[in-house]
Amino acid sequence: MKLERKGGKDAMYPQYLFEYPNVETDFPFYMKKKKYTSVPSHRHDFIELSFVLEGTGKERINGTEHNLQPGTVVLLLPYQIHEYDATPGETLQMYICNFDMKLLTAGPESAWGVYELLIGSDNPRSTHIRLEGHDLEEGLLLWERLYREYESSKAWKPIMLRALLLEALALFVRGSDKPDGKRIERQHQKNSKSIWPIVQYVYNHYLEPLSLTSLSEQFHIHPTQLSTQFGSEFGIHFIDFLHELRIRHACSLLISSDLPISQIAYESGFSSYPTFSRSFHRTKGMSPRDYREQQWRER
Incomplete structure (x- = not known):
């Protein structure tokens, strides 16, 4: 990935991620499994979907803070400013997917709710959820499958990756629509x-x-x-x-x-x-x- 930090009068701007592996291919999707202790404030012009495997910490998205812990799923739209830090003495292990918005808005799925999820609707969209119980078990298996598929060289790999990515997004949407007792507090975004x-x-x-x-x-x-x-x-x-x-x-x-x-x-x-x-x-x-x-x- 490439980072740009503006200098001079624009030094207050956060870091800007504008490339990732595979960005120029016909299937602009990249995935990694990595450990972090701290990631500075940055933004990018692609979507990021992440899943916390181990560790705890805090993430700030457009200035609003939320907890990170095993089972936390975060969906970041392009250009949202975010940063995160692991709890002192701990390390966050995460799956992270980067992909182009057009990967999900170009097909018929956009009419089934994907467009509203990514672009916005009348109801404020959750930026994060936490999977628990059966949903967490299902999420772990799904993300492991997604990662294995990404690392493979099997036939029809892009088709399988897109299908698994849509399944991960469906799990995210269903998790954000849990009854009040299970719902993660939404990050409200005006307009x-x-x-x-x-x-x-x-x-x-x-x-x-x-x-x-x-x-x-x-x-x-x-x-x-x-x-x-x-x-x-x-x-x-x-x-x-x-x-x-x-x-x-x-x-x-x-x-x-x-x-x-x-x-x-x-x-x-x-x-x-x-x-x-x-x-x-x-x-x-x-x-x-x-x-x-x-x-x-x-x-």
Whole structure:
């Protein structure tokens, strides 16, 4: 994975994860089983689904803290800021899945509830649940199967992984809908229904001319309110959010093509080369030309 930390005036922004193994394949899914004691504040532009196997600790998602313990399942949407720490003297062992949102919103399953789960609905969505009893036993077996399948090289592997991933999400949804006595307290997000469809739209149309004004008109929300929501949800200004998506696209073109850099700027959605150059340097810490030369040397 790659981490970017902004410097200078943007140093308050959390770390930004923008790549993971397999991200550029036709099945953008990655899974690992790892032990942690502490993970600093960060965000990423892909979905993360995790399952705690051993240990206890605390996680903060957009500033709201919850407990981590065996059986805790966490579903993080793109760009949510989070961090976690193990209890002193302990280690958290976790399964972690990273995957592209389009892996789940492109098929007919989106009409069955997946889209509402990921993008938002009238009811606030739980970011985390804790499986107990029979559900915990079922979860352990399911996540073990998912991990074994990921590590294998069997035929139809992507099909099996997607099926198991959907099963894990179904277990998450059913766990969050338990009666009050079993339900984990929900993390309330104001206006979640209005912000996440916009995030998904920007994610799908970032190469097109976009602005707070045009988005506010399309989604019937005041530009000031939309700007405030981006700041509170992601700790970043809308324009920087948009530019980061475009810079990622530009990086792919710089690495994989010999297009002139000025053309790449426009191919990546920027209306002017100076804006592209400033944004690229702020995000990557170097010029587009230096980035291309560095990547070509490494490859």
